[in-house]
Structure formats: C-alpha cells, structure tokens
Amino acid sequence: MNKKIAVISTGNGGQAIAAFIALKGYYVSLYAREKERVDMFANNLFHIKGIINDVASIGLISCDMEEVIKDAYLILVTTPAQYHFAVAKEMALYLKTGQVVVLNPGRTFGTYEFNQVLEQNGCNADILLGEADTLVFTCRCDKPGNPHIYEIKKKVKIAGHKKAYTKEITDIMNEIFHDMESAPSVLHTGLSNIGVIFHPLPTLMNITRIEAKEVFRYYIDGISPLVANILEELDKERLETARKAGIELLSVCEWLKERYGSTGNNLYECIQNTHAYSSVLAPFDIDTRYIHEDVQTGCVPISCLAKEMGVKTKIMDSAISWASIIYKKDFYECGRNNKKLDIRKIIDDNLK
Amino acid sequence: MNKKIAVISTGNGGQAIAAFIALKGYYVSLYAREKERVDMFANNLFHIKGIINDVASIGLISCDMEEVIKDAYLILVTTPAQYHFAVAKEMALYLKTGQVVVLNPGRTFGTYEFNQVLEQNGCNADILLGEADTLVFTCRCDKPGNPHIYEIKKKVKIAGHKKAYTKEITDIMNEIFHDMESAPSVLHTGLSNIGVIFHPLPTLMNITRIEAKEVFRYYIDGISPLVANILEELDKERLETARKAGIELLSVCEWLKERYGSTGNNLYECIQNTHAYSSVLAPFDIDTRYIHEDVQTGCVPISCLAKEMGVKTKIMDSAISWASIIYKKDFYECGRNNKKLDIRKIIDDNLK
Numbered sequence: 001m002n003k004k005i006a007v008i009s010t011g012n013g014g015q016a017i018a019a020f021i022a023l024k025g026y027y028v029s030l031y032a033r034e035k036e037r038v039d040m041f042a043n044n045l046f047h048i049k050g051i052i053n054d055v056a057s058i059g060l061i062s063c064d065m066e067e068v069i070k071d072a073y074l075i076l077v078t079t080p081a082q083y084h085f086a087v088a089k090e091m092a093l094y095l096k097t098g099q100v101v102v103l104n105p106g107r108t109f110g111t112y113e114f115n116q117v118l119e120q121n122g123c124n125a126d127i128l129l130g131e132a133d134t135l136v137f138t139c140r141c142d143k144p145g146n147p148h149i150y151e152i153k154k155k156v157k158i159a160g161h162k163k164a165y166t167k168e169i170t171d172i173m174n175e176i177f178h179d180m181e182s183a184p185s186v187l188h189t190g191l192s193n194i195g196v197i198f199h200p201l202p203t204l205m206n207i208t209r210i211e212a213k214e215v216f217r218y219y220i221d222g223i224s225p226l227v228a229n230i231l232e233e234l235d236k237e238r239l240e241t242a243r244k245a246g247i248e249l250l251s252v253c254e255w256l257k258e259r260y261g262s263t264g265n266n267l268y269e270c271i272q273n274t275h276a277y278s279s280v281l282a283p284f285d286i287d288t289r290y291i292h293e294d295v296q297t298g299c300v301p302i303s304c305l306a307k308e309m310g311v312k313t314k315i316m317d318s319a320i321s322w323a324s325i326i327y328k329k330d331f332y333e334c335g336r337n338n339k340k341l342d343i344r345k346i347i348d349d350n351l352k
Numbered sequence: 353m354n355k356k357i358a359v360i361s362t363g364n365g366g367q368a369i370a371a372f373i374a375l376k377g378y379y380v381s382l383y384a385r386e387k388e389r390v391d392m393f394a395n396n397l398f399h400i401k402g403i404i405n406d407v408a409s410i411g412l413i414s415c416d417m418e419e420v421i422k423d424a425y426l427i428l429v430t431t432p433a434q435y436h437f438a439v440a441k442e443m444a445l446y447l448k449t450g451q452v453v454v455l456n457p458g459r460t461f462g463t464y465e466f467n468q469v470l471e472q473n474g475c476n477a478d479i480l481l482g483e484a485d486t487l488v489f490t491c492r493c494d495k496p497g498n499p500h501i502y503e504i505k506k507k508v509k510i511a512g513h514k515k516a517y518t519k520e521i522t523d524i525m526n527e528i529f530h531d532m533e534s535a536p537s538v539l540h541t542g543l544s545n546i547g548v549i550f551h552p553l554p555t556l557m558n559i560t561r562i563e564a565k566e567v568f569r570y571y572i573d574g575i576s577p578l579v580a581n582i583l584e585e586l587d588k589e590r591l592e593t594a595r596k597a598g599i600e601l602l603s604v605c606e607w608l609k610e611r612y613g614s615t616g617n618n619l620y621e622c623i624q625n626t627h628a629y630s631s632v633l634a635p636f637d638i639d640t641r642y643i644h645e646d647v648q649t650g651c652v653p654i655s656c657l658a659k660e661m662g663v664k665t666k667i668m669d670s671a672i673s674w675a676s677i678i679y680k681k682d683f684y685e686c687g688r689n690n691k692k693l694d695i696r697k698i699i700d701d702n703l704k
Contacts (some may be wrong), residue, residue: 208562208576224560226638228676286578318673325582325667 002027004059006072006177008087008229009079013104016139016147017078019046019104021176022056029060031068032048033086042143050139050149066094074100075170077114078135080289081107081297088114094120099127100172102158106131107297108190108305109336111161112346129161133189136177138276151276154244157183157192161352185350188249191242191305196298197252198237199320202227203283207326210286219277228268230315235267236312238302244309245282245351286327295323300335304343354379356411357528358424360439362389362432364492365456368491368499369399370431373528374408381412384418385438390415392496402491404500418446426452429466430487432641433459433649441467446653451479452524454510458482458483460542460657461688463513464698481513482521485541488529489553490628503628505577505611509535537702540601542593543657549587549604549640549648551574554579554673555635559678562638571629582667587619588663590654596661597703638679647675654688656695 003026006020007298008035022028028286032038042060062068064198077087084103094119095101103110110131118127122133138151158173160166160179169211170182179208198219203210206222216222235252242249256262256270264270272278283290299320306313338344355378356592360372362384363478374380384390397409414420421427421443429439438457447453447470448666455462462483470479490503510525510532512518522534550571555562558574568574587604594601608614608622612629616622623629635642658665678681690696 183575208558208574208579209561211576211578212573221564222560224563226563226678227560233677314673315677318670318677321666321670322674325670326578 004029004072005076006165008068008075008077008091008300009083010061010144012077012139012141012147013078013135013137015046015141015145016048016078016137017104018058018147019048020052020137020149021054022050022058023048023054024176028056028061029062029072030058030066031058031066032061032063033280035063042145046115046145046147048147048149051152057085063088068318069094069099069173072099074102077101077103080293081105081110082289082293084110084114085117088117089121092118092123095125095127097126099125100169101129101172101181102128102169103131104136105134105185105193106159106189107195107287107293108193108301109341109346110190110297111159111186111188112341113336113346114339115161117223118135128165128169130158130165131161131189132173132180132187133157133159133183133192134194136180140308152177152179154179157189159186159189161186173243184247185214187242187245187346187350188247191238191245191247191302192249192304193298194252194255194338195290196295196302196316197231199294200299200323201231201234201315203288203290204319204322204326205230207286208283210282210284210288213284214282216282217278217281218280219271222282223268223271225268228266228271232267234315235317237306237311237316240311241302241309241311242308244311245305245347291323291327293332295320296335299323299345300337301341304336304338304341305347308338308347356381356419356424358383358427360420360427360429360443361435362392362413362496363430363432363625364491364499365430365487365489365491365643367398367493368400368489369428369456370410371400371408371499371502372489374398374410374583375404375406378528378529379411380408381420381424382410383417384413386417386582387415398497398499398568400499400501403504417442420539421451422537423448424451426454427599428527429453429455430646433457433462434641434645436466436649437469440469441473444470444475446467447475447477447479451477452521453479453481454525455483456539456604457486457545458490458541459547459645460545460653461538461540461693461698462649463511463538464693465688467513468693476604480521481519482510483538483541484525484532484672485535485544486546488532495587504529504531504532504598507611508532509541510543511535511538513538518611519642536599539594539597539698539702540599543597543599543654544601545650545654546604546607547642547646548573548668549583549590549644552651552675553583553586553638553667555642556674556678557582558634558639562634562636562640565636566634568634569630569657570632570634571623573654574634575620575623577620578589580618580623580649584619586667586671589613589663589668591660593654593661593663593665596663597657597699598683643679647672647683648687651675652689653686653693653695656690656693657699660695660699
C-alpha cells in the first residue's frame with residue numbers, strides 16, 4: 001500500500017486536498033462526520049478542475065474515524081475550526097504515537113484547543129501536532145466529488161504546537177505542497193488569521209442582503225469604502241496585539257499585495273484590485289462559517305489575547321457582541337475564551 | 353396683528369407646522385439657522401398638500417432669533433433633537449416670562465437639556481417649557497415651501513418640564529392641533545420615544561445599501577424578519593426600563609396597532625401591514641438623523657436611565673457602540689449622557 005494520509009472533513013477544502021494528494025500517489029482516506037455525507041459521493045472518483053484537471057481515486061470515504069486514521073502517517077484536519085473540538089474528541093482514542101496531525105488552518109489557538117480535548121479524552125499518544133495559518137488552496141466544490149482549485153497559495157506558514165516539532169511538520173507538509181514555511185510559533189499563525197478581518201464584519205454589515213438571499217459579490221460589493229475603512233481599524237487592533245507579543249505581521253493591505261499582487265492606496269482599493277476576489281459571492285445563508293467559525297475561533301481568542309497584552313480591541317469586541325445579538329448566541333461563551341483556554345499560559349509558552 | 357406663533361426650524365416638520373397654523377389664522381414667524389435656509393424660499397407663500405390643499409402665508413422667515421420669537425405666545429421647536437442645545441443657547445436671552453416653548457418632539461430628556469442650556473446661558477424668564485412625544489404630523493417636503501402632510505397623528509402626548517404646567521401647555525397645543533393628551537411626566541414622553549426603536553438599528557443593519565445610495569423602502573425592505581426580531585428584543589429593554597420607573601407603555605407592536613390600525617402577530621408582520629410605511633424610503637445618505645438624532649437623544653439617555661434603574665440594555669448599548677465605530681464619533685460622549693444631565697435627579701423629579 002502507498003503511504004496513507006487521512007483527510008478529516010468533506011467540505012470544499014477537504015475534497016480538494018484529498019483529490020490533490022491522491023493524484024500525487026498517496027493512499028487517501030477521507031472522513032465524513034455523517035453517513036449522509038459519505039453517501040453524497042456517487043463513487044470514490046473525484047474530478048478535480050482548475051489549476052489541475054484530472055480524476056483522482058480516493059482510497060476510502062468513511063465516517064469510521066478509527067478506520068480513517070489507522071496507519072495514516074499524516075492526518076490533515078480541514079474542518080471549520082469551530083469543529084476542532086469535536087474532531088479531537090472523536091480521534092482521541094485512536095491516535096498512535098508518531099502520527100502527525102495538522103490543522104488546516106488552526107485559526108487562532110487551534111492546536112491548544114485540539115491538544116486540550118485530546119488530553120481530556122484519554123489520548124496518551126505522543127503525536128506531532130501543528131497548524132497552518134490558512135488553507136493551502138483557494139477552492140470550491142460545485143457538487144460532491146468535483147473540487148475546483150482556483151489557486152495554490154504561496155508561503156503558507158506552519159507552526160508546531162510544540163516549537164521543537166515545527167521544522168519536522170513543515171518538511172512533511174512540503175513533500176506534498178511545496179511552498180510551506182515554518183513560523184516561529186502558533187502565536188504567529190494564530191495572529192495571521194486574516195479571516196477574522198475579512199469575514200465577520202462584512203457579513204454583519206450586509207446581513208439584511210444575505211438574509212434576503214441577494215446575490216452579490218462578497219468582496220467587491222460587500223466591502224464598501226465604509227466597511228473597508230472599519231476593517232483597516234480592526235486590523236490595527238490585530239497588529240497591535242501581535243506587536244505587544246513581539247511579532248511584526250503584515251497588515252491586510254500588505255498581505256493582499258504579497259499574496260495576490262494587489263495594488264492600491266488603501267484596503268478598499270486593494271480589495272477592488274484583487275483578481276482572486278472578483279467573482280467570490282457572499283454567503284447564501286446567514287448561518288455561515290464567516291460568522292460561526294471566525295467569531296468563535298478568531299475574534300474571541302484574539303480579543304482575549306489582546307486583553308492579556310493590555311491592548312484595547314473596541315471593534316473586535318463590538319463584532320462579537322453584535323454577532324451575539326443577531327445570532328442569539330453568546331459567541332464569547334462558545335468561543336475560544338480564557339475560561340476554555342489558559343491564555344496566559346499560551347502567551348508564556350510562546351513569547352520569546 | 354393676529355396671535356403670533358414662532359416655529360423654530362425649516363425642516364420637513366417646521367414647514368408643515370408653519371403652513372398648517374398659518375392657515376388657522378395665526379401670524380407665523382419661522383426661524384432658519386442659516387441665511388441660505390432663508391433664501392431657499394422663493395417667497396413667504398407655502399403650498400401645502402396632502403390632507404390639506406391650500407396656500408399659506410408665513411408672516412416672517414428669518415435667522416434673527418430675537419425677531420422671530422419676540423411677542424410670540426407660543427414657540428414650537430421642531431429641529432432634530434440633537435440641536436435643542438443650540439436652539440436653547442440662541443434664544444436664552446430673548447425669552448420672556450410667560451412664553452410657552454414646546455419641543456416637537458423632545459425625544460428623551462429634551463426639556464431637561466433645553467432648560468439646563470437656558471439656565472447656563474443667562475435666561476431668567478419664567479417660561480412654560482414642555483415636550484411632545486412625537487411630531488404631530490407625518491410629513492415630507494419635496495422642495496422648499498411645499499410641505500406635504502400625509503397624516504395628523506392621533507393622541508400625541510404632551511408633558512410639561514414642570515408637571516404643574518402640563519395641562520396648560522396641552523390646552524394651548526389643543527387649540528391648534530385638537531388631539532393632544534397630557535402625559536403624567538416627561539419620563540412618559542421620553543420613554544415613548546419610538547424613533548429609538550425604529551431608526552438606528554435598521555439604519556445600521558442596512559448601512560452598506562444606504563452608503564451605495566440604493567433606493568429601498570426603509571420599513572418594508574429594510575426591516576427584514578431578522579431586524580424586526582432584534583427590534584422586538586430592543587423594545588423589551590425600553591419597556592422594562594419604563595416598568596422599573598412605574599410606567600406601563602405600549603410595545604411597538606401595540607403602538608402600531610393603536611396609531612395606525614396595523615395588524616399582525618409580530619413586529620415584522622405589523623410593519624409589513626402598516627400602510628403609512630408602505631412607501632417610506634430609506635435615508636439617501638449615511639449622515640441621517642436616524643443615527644445622529646436617535647442615538648444621541650434616544651439610545652444614550654435611555655441606556656443611562658436604564659443603568660440607573662438597574663435594567664440591562666445589551667442591544668441598546670451595542671447600537672451605541674456600533675454607531676460610534678461606523679461613524680467614528682463617540683455617541684455616548686456627545687449624547688445626552690449622565691455627565692451632561694443629572695439622570696438620578698430626573699428620576700427623582702418624575703417618579704411617583
């Protein structure tokens with residue numbers, strides 16, 4: 001049998017990654033949380049489109065976690081980050097010492113939550129746990145088994161939950177994806193969470209259009225000059241938090257310029273000039289990961305971290321409280337807060 | 353000369369009221385803050401439309417406050433409430449004992465702010481100061497001198513700044529408008545401020561559409577089921593605050609049913625079935641009194657009052673902080689807060 005890699009989740013990212021690595025010659029096992037998700041695939045052949053056009057054969061598609069991860073040397077978790085705890089709980093008893101688990105991405109404090117849930121659920125294996133700062137592909141699936149990869153992102157950052165493992169995990173990832181780089185710590189990958197800037201606020205500020213099922217371009221129409229301006233202010237809160245932790249990060253503008261070659265004098269102009277965003281549509285439903293994932297696993301932990309570092313995050317906090325009101329859900333309570341995670345310890349672990 | 357009434361402000365309400373009372377045979381003097389506002393009228397003839405079709409002659413249109421209010425037995429202030437302080441400052445030295453000043457409407461704590469500014473600016477006159485809970489007309493002006501009155505509201509409530517004057521002020525107002533009723537105190541008129549429910553939140557939740565100059569029906573399209581649902585929750589904060597002050601008020605649903613004969617099982621349905629709202633368009637600019645007036649003179653004072661009464665106003669507070677972020681203006685600071693007004697004293701003055 002070829003070397004086995006497990007991919008956890010059958011969303012856009014999971015299907016794209018599964019097909020991509022199957023075409024590289026690995027035996028791929030794909031985990032779906034529910035039987036209906038397994039049944040949505042007509043067969044194990046995935047028709048990949050976009051930068052690659054080919055047909056990939058997936059070794060196994062199953063909702064049996066034990067079977068999926070058994071003997072896999074690498075386990076790629078591609079679920080929205082608010083499900084990390086559920087995935088960790090599910091696989092805790094089946095992990096074996098030496099297996100490598102990478103969260104794609106970890107969002108903010110992903111490995112800490114994952115590791116904590118593993119320990120609480122009896123996992124004794126000494127695994128190599130790490131996280132990426134973003135999903136390696138820009139991709140979508142129009143229908144099951146048909147992933148479309150628009151782009152392979154450059155310079156995706158990898159950090160080990162324990163810094164000592166970072167290089168080894170990066171090397172393993174680079175055998176498959178080629179352009180990954182080691183980050184100094186999970187504070188770097190966690191604070192490079194760009195979703196927290198681009199997702200919750202524009203969704204909240206266009207909520208009635210999304211509720212009305214209006215079809216509009218998320219970035220081009222939804223991020224108006226006013227919204228872009230607030231996102232720049234929000235980004236300053238993220239950058240200041242990072243700075244207090246001794247980390248210099250790219251602003252979202254600089255990030256767009258580096259990753260996409262965008263041009264412009266401000267965020268509004270940069271987004272308008274980002275080709276990759278030109279046809280991305282807004283969510284079709286108010287229940288979107290742009291809120292549920294990015295507020296719980298981005299805004300909340302960054303806000304908590306900022307408080308520990310003495311940085312005020314007025315806009316981030318407002319986004320959390322506004323989302324909580326609109327969604328009738330206490331996002332602070334259900335997010336990665338400092339009651340769930342020992343934020344002080346995370347800082348001490350990772351600050352130089 | 354006929355009995356003189358001064359109308360302060362040349363907005364929609366000011367023009368409609370000026371024309372309406374001129375047609376009743378009063379000598380009307382109309383105050384405009386700037387010379388350009390005076391010059392926008394071709395002559396002193398106002399063509400009134402809607403429930404009345406006639407031509408009214410306005411005695412005086414001027415930006416000379418002294419001249420406008422001189423010898424007026426009644427002064428009707430129809431500016432957006434955030435300008436009450438400026439109006440009070442302007443007229444402080446010219447008011448004479450016995451003159452009646454009515455804020456139309458006072459929004460929340462209008463007479464307190466007005467009275468305080470009069471005192472601070474050397475007004476020694478013993479005037480009769482009062483406020484209405486809402487503007488007596490539903491009206492618009494398509495062009496200067498052409499007020500359109502859609503409706504005269506029923507059961508408009510009047511309260512005197514000093515309770516002892518309430519009946520006298522109501523009687524004076526009823527000589528002109530016929531269907532005004534005395535309210536027990538300015539807490540009643542101030543907490544009956546419906547604008548605070550209907551204006552800021554829907555504006556904030558449709559902000560990108562307003563910014564894009566999209567033409568949409570404010571109530572019918574802008575108050576989606578989601579928005580209506582949050583407005584009902586916001587309204588509960590207002591009602592609970594009133595209840596703690598011993599005041600039972602109509603909910604916005606009940607208010608729509610009483611004032612407009614609306615029907616429905618919830619606020620969304622009631623609004624959809626409110627004929628008067630069917631063609632009201634959203635603001636054409638993000639700088640709208642729906643934010644500047646209603647947050648400063650509605651959300652802020654009600655939130656402060658609620659805190660004094662031990663009521664939590666999570667949604668009201670969120671609206672204030674969200675507006676502050678979007679408008680880059682500290683609405684709490686510039687609003688009628690408990691640093692500007694002695695809220696505890698207002699409660700003690702008015703609680704039974």
